[in-house]
Amino acid sequence: MKKILFFALLIIFLSSFAEKGVYAFQNGEGVQTENQLSENASLTSVPPVFMVGPFVLLLAMIATGPLFYARFWGKHYYKVAIALGLVVVFYYWFVMKDTGHLVHTLGEYISFIMLLGSLFVASGGILIRVDRKATPLVNAAMLLVGAVLANVFGTTGASMLLIRPFMNLNKKRLKPYHIIFFIFVVSNVGGVLTPIGDPPLFLGFLLGVPFFWFFAHSWFIWLIAVAIILAVFFFVDRNNKEGESDDAEYSGKIEFKGFKNLVYLAIILGSVLLDPNVMSWVPSLSPLPFGIREILMAVIMVVAYKTADSKILEYNEFTFDPIKEVAFLFIGIFATMIPALQLVAYQAGVMKDSLTTGIFYWASGGLSSILDNAPTFVTFLSGAMGRTGLDMNSKIQVQQFVASSPVYLQSISVACVFFGANTYIGNGPNFMVKSIAESSGLKMPSFFGYIVKYSLPVLIPVFFFIWFVFFRG
Amino acid sequence: MRTLDEVLKNNINGLYYGNRIILPFRAEILKAIIEKDIITDFSTTHKGAQYNITDKYTEIYFLEYKELAEEVSKYETIKLVVVEEGKDLFDFGNHRRLILHLKEKHYLKIEEANGEILFVE
Numbered sequence: 001m002k003k004i005l006f007f008a009l010l011i012i013f014l015s016s017f018a019e020k021g022v023y024a025f026q027n028g029e030g031v032q033t034e035n036q037l038s039e040n041a042s043l044t045s046v047p048p049v050f051m052v053g054p055f056v057l058l059l060a061m062i063a064t065g066p067l068f069y070a071r072f073w074g075k076h077y078y079k080v081a082i083a084l085g086l087v088v089v090f091y092y093w094f095v096m097k098d099t100g101h102l103v104h105t106l107g108e109y110i111s112f113i114m115l116l117g118s119l120f121v122a123s124g125g126i127l128i129r130v131d132r133k134a135t136p137l138v139n140a141a142m143l144l145v146g147a148v149l150a151n152v153f154g155t156t157g158a159s160m161l162l163i164r165p166f167m168n169l170n171k172k173r174l175k176p177y178h179i180i181f182f183i184f185v186v187s188n189v190g191g192v193l194t195p196i197g198d199p200p201l202f203l204g205f206l207l208g209v210p211f212f213w214f215f216a217h218s219w220f221i222w223l224i225a226v227a228i229i230l231a232v233f234f235f236v237d238r239n240n241k242e243g244e245s246d247d248a249e250y251s252g253k254i255e256f257k258g259f260k261n262l263v264y265l266a267i268i269l270g271s272v273l274l275d276p277n278v279m280s281w282v283p284s285l286s287p288l289p290f291g292i293r294e295i296l297m298a299v300i301m302v303v304a305y306k307t308a309d310s311k312i313l314e315y316n317e318f319t320f321d322p323i324k325e326v327a328f329l330f331i332g333i334f335a336t337m338i339p340a341l342q343l344v345a346y347q348a349g350v351m352k353d354s355l356t357t358g359i360f361y362w363a364s365g366g367l368s369s370i371l372d373n374a375p376t377f378v379t380f381l382s383g384a385m386g387r388t389g390l391d392m393n394s395k396i397q398v399q400q401f402v403a404s405s406p407v408y409l410q411s412i413s414v415a416c417v418f419f420g421a422n423t424y425i426g427n428g429p430n431f432m433v434k435s436i437a438e439s440s441g442l443k444m445p446s447f448f449g450y451i452v453k454y455s456l457p458v459l460i461p462v463f464f465f466i467w468f469v470f471f472r473g
Numbered sequence: 474m475r476t477l478d479e480v481l482k483n484n485i486n487g488l489y490y491g492n493r494i495i496l497p498f499r500a501e502i503l504k505a506i507i508e509k510d511i512i513t514d515f516s517t518t519h520k521g522a523q524y525n526i527t528d529k530y531t532e533i534y535f536l537e538y539k540e541l542a543e544e545v546s547k548y549e550t551i552k553l554v555v556v557e558e559g560k561d562l563f564d565f566g567n568h569r570r571l572i573l574h575l576k577e578k579h580y581l582k583i584e585e586a587n588g589e590i591l592f593v594e
Binding site (some may be wrong): 441 | 504
């Protein structure tokens with residue numbers, strides 16, 4: 001109760017900016033203001049470097065909390081996240097007198113959490129049971145299906161839809177690597193083909209990148225990355241001998257329950273396009289930091305929960321805890337990363353002549369591993385366009401950039417989506433998938449364990465290969 | 474004293490009060506999963522959980538939780554791996570996986586894991 005009250009007070013507090021904010025986030029000018037933010041960052045209101053401190057501290061605590069002071073972290077993580085976020089909020093508000101970035105970030109956070117939350121609740125009312133014996137091939141096939149579905153339901157929707165069936169399929173031989181490869185393929189890498197797949201691509205779409213551009217320019221990279229990761233998974237999974245002696249009979253059937261929730265998912269996905277930037281008839285709710293889309297998602301979230309079959313919720317052990325954890329941690333991450341992103345944008349502007357596709361690839365990817373990948377994408381896109389004197393304000397110029405320098409957009413979009421798999425905090429669904437696995441009794445690796453045992457040996461060579469083949473130079 | 478099989482067959486409920494659950498049979502607890510906590514250390518030096526076997530029941534205190542009813546939500550469960558007292562602990566065939574549902578009026582519904590709910594041992 002205390003947490004909810006605290007959270008509600010914070011939202012009210014931050015929402016007060018909306019009335020004073022200089023940016024009209026939902027009035028059809030959101031795309032322009034994003035660029036203004038980048039320009040502001042590079043020209044005038046650059047925060048001091050020490051303001052990155054709260055962000056670094058939050059990341060460090062997310063990494064070390066569950067390892068070294070789990071009891072304190074488990075009880076107080078939300079207070080830490082919000083307190084560190086408030087340090088940045090106060091600095092921007094009172095010292096820099098810059099409420100624009102705060103309002104803009106609040107709008108992004110609300111969009112982020114509404115999309116994640118509604119997909120989480122709607123998919124929680126769906127039951128998929130695969131009555132087959134788990135083999136490395138069946139598992140790889142299921143991950144491949146997930147990689148495709150990530151482009152239809154988004155990485156969050158596909159993850160929530162498939163994680164339990166995937167775990168259930170492997171219940172007699174489930175190991176942490178199953179979950180981690182699931183995070184790699186379904187929660188991240190898979191979703192690079194459409195703007196629905198991952199938020200940065202959706203932002204690109206809002207800015208003027210054609211809907212099917214990502215598919216046309218990334219499908220072969222997607223194929224290579226997914227194929228290599230699945231091949232590694234196949235060999236790892238082949239060495240897992242547990243459950244081999246299982247002589248149970250399987251019907252081979254796939255059971256599906258909760259069709260109405262599919263309709264809810266479709267509405268949520270359709271509502272993603274309900275943006276004044278995409279459809280001019282969509283009313284703006286400016287100066288509120290949310291729009292019709294977020295309201296619709298919230299309504300679907302409530303309706304999906306209230307009308308869900310309780311047996312399915314029981315089977316899925318539905319709880320709001322995973323989304324609550326994401327909501328609290330990411331409110332801190334969104335707030336504290338404002339100065340970090342501004343400084344990156346500033347630096348990109350300073351160094352623009354020496355920035356190659358390779359640098360864009362590694363820099364946007366590296367930051368997407370620990371920052372939210374949507375603003376990272378916008379920051380680097382702005383930097384890439386600035387190199388050739390193009391302005392991200394103009395859809396025509398975005399399309400001109402897309403046609404003249406596709407490799408830059410390709411490198412940024414691939415890196416922002418793929419590198420999110422590097423850590424538990426690289427992408428929203430990573431944390432939720434981890435929480436679901438843990439509440440089923442599976443002990444997952446720590447923050448560093450994930451990076452050292454899985455990201456470094458599996459993902460980094462793949463990302464290096466992609467850089468070497470496509471973005472070297 | 475009831476056996477675990479009797480409890481399961483006759484749908485006999487356990488109880489819960491605050492952070493304490495009471496199981497109407499005697500058993501060694503090997504593993505408890507509550508929320509995201511996977512507890513295997515029941516020693517008195519660790520603050521995760523402790524259990525006692527009395528003449529007629531087994532009680533577990535989840536020391537990190539004040540009120541189980543507040544923290545374990547409607548559709549969540551507590552999962553236990555137990556070995557009934559008197560059975561050979563080292564025979565994996567005797568390891569029983571139980572799923573506990575917190576119901577109204579302090580009732581604790583006890584059922585054996587049947588594959589419906591994910592339970593990784």
